[in-house]
Amino acid sequence: MTLSPLGDSAVVVALGPGLDETALRRVRALAEALDRDRPAGVVDVVPAFASVTVFYDAVHCGGYAHLCAELEARVARTELALVSQQSRSLEIPVCYGGEWGPDLGEVAAGAGVSPEKAVALHAGADYRVHAIGFAPGFAYLGGLPERLHTPRRATPRVGVPAGTVGIGGAQTGVYPLATPGGWNLIGRTPLRLFDAGRTEPALLRTGDRVRFRAISAEEFAAWR
Numbered sequence: 001m002t003l004s005p006l007g008d009s010a011v012v013v014a015l016g017p018g019l020d021e022t023a024l025r026r027v028r029a030l031a032e033a034l035d036r037d038r039p040a041g042v043v044d045v046v047p048a049f050a051s052v053t054v055f056y057d058a059v060h061c062g063g064y065a066h067l068c069a070e071l072e073a074r075v076a077r078t079e080l081a082l083v084s085q086q087s088r089s090l091e092i093p094v095c096y097g098g099e100w101g102p103d104l105g106e107v108a109a110g111a112g113v114s115p116e117k118a119v120a121l122h123a124g125a126d127y128r129v130h131a132i133g134f135a136p137g138f139a140y141l142g143g144l145p146e147r148l149h150t151p152r153r154a155t156p157r158v159g160v161p162a163g164t165v166g167i168g169g170a171q172t173g174v175y176p177l178a179t180p181g182g183w184n185l186i187g188r189t190p191l192r193l194f195d196a197g198r199t200e201p202a203l204l205r206t207g208d209r210v211r212f213r214a215i216s217a218e219e220f221a222a223w224r
Contacts, residue, residue, distance in 0.1 A: 001075055003068050009055055011064070013071055016050040023050040024130060028207035029078040039070045047206050049130050049140075089209045092174065092189050094123070094165050095220035100188035103153075107167060107184050111147045119214055121145045122186065127172065127210040137176035137194030137202035141210055144172045156182030163189045165212070176202070187214075190223035 002014045013030065016023025031047035034054065038045070041061025046053045054071060061067045096119045097104040108118035127143040134140075144167065152168045157180060160166070164175045166183030175181055176193035193203045204210065215223075 001072075003071060005064065006053060009058060010053055011056070011068060011071065012051050012053050013075065014051045015075070020050075021128070024128065024207060026075075026078070027052055028205075030075055031206065033074055033078050039067060039074070041067065047131065048133075088205070088207075089211070090204065092165075092191060092210060092212050093215045093219070093223065094187040094189050094212050095215050095217055096122075096165075096187035098217065100220070101165065101186040103166075103184040104186045107148060107150050107186055110150055113147070118148060118186070121148055122167075122172065123212045123214045125211075127212075129204050129206050129208040129210065130171075132202065132204070132206055135175070135177050135179050135194075136196075137204065139173055139193075139202075139204040139206075139208075139210075141172050142170075144170055146170075148172075150184050152182045153184060156180055157185075160185065161188065163191065163193065165189060187212075188220070190220055 004012050006012050015026040015030065027047045027050060030052050031045055034042065034045045039061065041056045042054055043057055044055040056067055097115055104115050104118060108115045111118055125143050125145050127141040129139045130142045131140045132138065148167060149170045150167045159178060160175045160181035162175060162178045164185050165187040166173060166175065166181065166185050168183035174189060174193050191203065194201055
């Protein structure tokens with residue numbers, strides 16, 4: 001673990017060297033602990049792939065050194081709780097291709113497989129939520145089969161419908177809201193990934209395990 005300043009109002013708590021299960025568990029545990037009980041002066045907590053950035057009000061935190069000491073103590077306590085930490089598992093139904101996934105053919109061609117095989121590869125993998133960002137509830141999922149790794153599109157789309165499943169580089173994810181986007185669109189889910197009216201607006205949390213399940217156009221229509 002290392003702590004380093006980010007400007008004069010944030011500290012970055014680095015908990016691992018990169019994308020791995022251990023760092024992800026540590027990030028999730030610390031972020032949740034800080035959200036439940038924030039140290040004095042802390043105004044925001046932002047988890048990332050292998051770090052947690054803590055934003056603070058310098059007037060009320062007791063000073064940078066004091067905050068760092070408090071964060072080190074919190075990390076030590078969360079380490080003890082990691083052994084009992086349980087991850088949620090969620091399944092996301094997806095209608096692949098066609099109007100829901102206009103880039104499926106290009107992704108499949110780049111992988112050297114048929115669209116059907118690309119769907120089987122995507123839906124057959126186990127994913128983990130590494131971070132939430134870009135838009136409310138947008139989850140960056142690690143675990144995409146290497147064969148399906150596809151660079152982001154050179155020209156982003158102005159509008160991507162909510163629920164659209166995309167591939168960007170080595171990651172996959174679901175657009176929770178209608179937004180611009182540059183990922184390759186391969187399908188769409190009828191689930192609502194973000195709903196401000198729910199007690200917990202975002203469906204996915206950092207650390208969740210996710211699997212996709214292919215559904216037909218008829219199932220998609222009936223779901224909605």
